[in-house]
Amino acid sequence: MSVGETTLILLAGLIPLGYAGFFLGRRKAMATQADGTRLHSRPQQYGWYSVVSMAVPAIGVAFAASLLNLLGWIALPSELVLAMTLITAAAGFAYGLMAIRPTLRARNTLDRLIRWLLLGAALISIMTTLAIVLSVIFEAMRFFREVSVWEFITGTVWSPGDSFLEAAGRGDEVSEGGGGVFGSVPLFAGTFMVTAIAMAVALPIGLLSAIFMSEYASLKTRGVVKPILETLAGIPTVVYGFFAAITVTPIVVDIAGFFGLDASYSNILSPGIVMGIMIIPFISSLSDDVINSIPQSLREGAFALGTTRSETIRNVVVPAALPGVISAFLLGVSRALGETMIVVMAAGVRPNLTWNPLEDMTTVTVNIVYSLTGDQSFDSPQTLSAFALGLVLFIVTLTLNIISTVMVRRFKQQYD
Template identity: 60%
Template sequence: MFMPAIAISAAGSILDLFDLFEVPWTMLAASGLFLGAGSMWLALAAIKPAMRVRVVLEKTITRVLLLASLISILTTIGIVLSIVFEAVHFFRIVDFWDFLTGREWNPDAATVGPDGKVQPLFGSVPLFAGTFMITAIAMCVAIPVGLFSAICMSEYASLATRRVAKPALEILAGIPTVVYGFFAAITVSPFIVRMAEAVGLQADFTNALSPGLVMGIMIIPLVSSLSDDVISSVPQSLREGSLALGAYRSETIKRVILPAALPGIVSACLLAVSRAVGETMIVVMAAGLQPNLTWNPLVGMTTVNVRIVDALTGDQSFDSPETLAAFGLGLVLLVLTLGLNIISLTVIRKFRQRYE
């Protein structure tokens, strides 16, 4: 804006210096301001539409992203509050400590005592014990097989093998859980019963071993796919450096690649644990609904999720203790899951700081 005014002032000074033409300073100033304003108007006319579109677009994108974040946050808060409020109603009827430490779950036999409290037949220990038992069996199958298959796919398999094996794993991951449930109930459970009888053991048709094994098979593609992506993302320079120092391929995998990919592998395993804890259909069809507290995987037991579904889909009223017990179980499961996530994030952060 000031360049035209400066140019006109300089021209007037030169003319006045050489006595060529005497220009009043007021005219010079007015001319400079007029030309400067005109230049500014032309510049704004040229760039203002584009700038306006860009600013509006940036503001719109920012608001959309902020709205998406708020929706996620508010949804999470709403879910937590809905569980907490109903769980508070349940714990006004049932003692919280008896609920956590009780070893018997039998809502049909629960009676109200003189103090208005329900007798401790809502013990959640058998439900969480069954959940941990079936999840542990599933992880014993899914993590070793999935991790070894990921190492084989990323480090040893040829391109032709990957083209065949990768889609096969994806197909395995796309099978509905109800199909796995039928497989566990119709094929795996009778096989376990026959094998137990062959070695002199007694196994129930509905047992914890059958859904654990089938659930582990179901989770193998998840562990394998995520671990394969993590291992493949390790820089090639680390492999080449280890091999250049004379290490075998197996030593390179053990001492270089796996430590570098460990945070991602831990994340994959924890995601698999969450997937196993949240499974319901396979447990219903193969493990049964009986809340047994035992270390024997050959007998029937149930999980927290199955009991929640059973409580919310029954014929009892919504304000009955048996229905409200589902929210108490959900609250405890939410706290345990949150604690597991915090521990996993801490472990991943420590390993990442160690190997980066």
């Protein structure tokens, strides 16, 4: 019997039992209540108590059998697991009905179950994050056994060289001095460059759009403009990449040529501009919500003192909304730091340390994808460098989040 068939049969058995448990448990409680006996909980809560008494042990047995099979300790037949689960469900069903009495604290039991479910969901999120971090750290440590941490962090040349030949078992073909050089500065320079360009585009446009929609636009105009603006968030990044490579890049090259500047067709400016356009909805939507949450009494008080609308926005509304604007800004920064597709399609993959945005550069995420694809083995320095880059990028993002938390707490104000 396949896993799918076993699951279907199990559900076919548990669902009717659950429905019967709820119906019979509630009816028993209602019958007790009709006799004039005061119940601790509501009748439907006794019904749900019967369902929980039936389902939780049965699901526990099925989960334990699956875990034992997954770990390779005991491989139980599917038929046996199904029979054990259904027998446990039937026993729980009978126990749940017999346990129903006026003094049974069914509501408390259900509350504890919900609390444990919510705690389990929180622990899953925490453990998943911890597992991701530990997996990246362990693989990064393998890389740092072969490459110096100081060289990796401060090196200005990223050139894996012939490391892929060594990984492929062709070390005899490696020329002398042809080993890999893993200096991450050019990659992070490209990452910060494209992020700065994107935020220089997204922050003013997004914030001004939010101010217009919340302070100046009528309800009809807001109902039309806001959905159109938020449509940008639903466009796939590969479409943005096409737009950057086919439309924006030629325009940037032509404008640079008009001013006598030499611009590459794989420059970093084009993906930065398009990435900023992509981030506009995030900043605009969050800033709009924050500005709308500012109490109207603050605006009316400023108007009463004789300020104009623009002065009120500049001196009252925006400072009051500053924590939310900072959060929106840093959310956009995180989005830009992790973007890959636009940079690949419009800027290429050449690590280049330069201050000129008209030249080609690449980012950390692009190189991570490039390092993890291809025919090199998993334990090669070029592949393991992806985990080292991911670890440093995680530290940078964590630092930004800590800074944002400190800044938000510093500028946050409470309004009664």
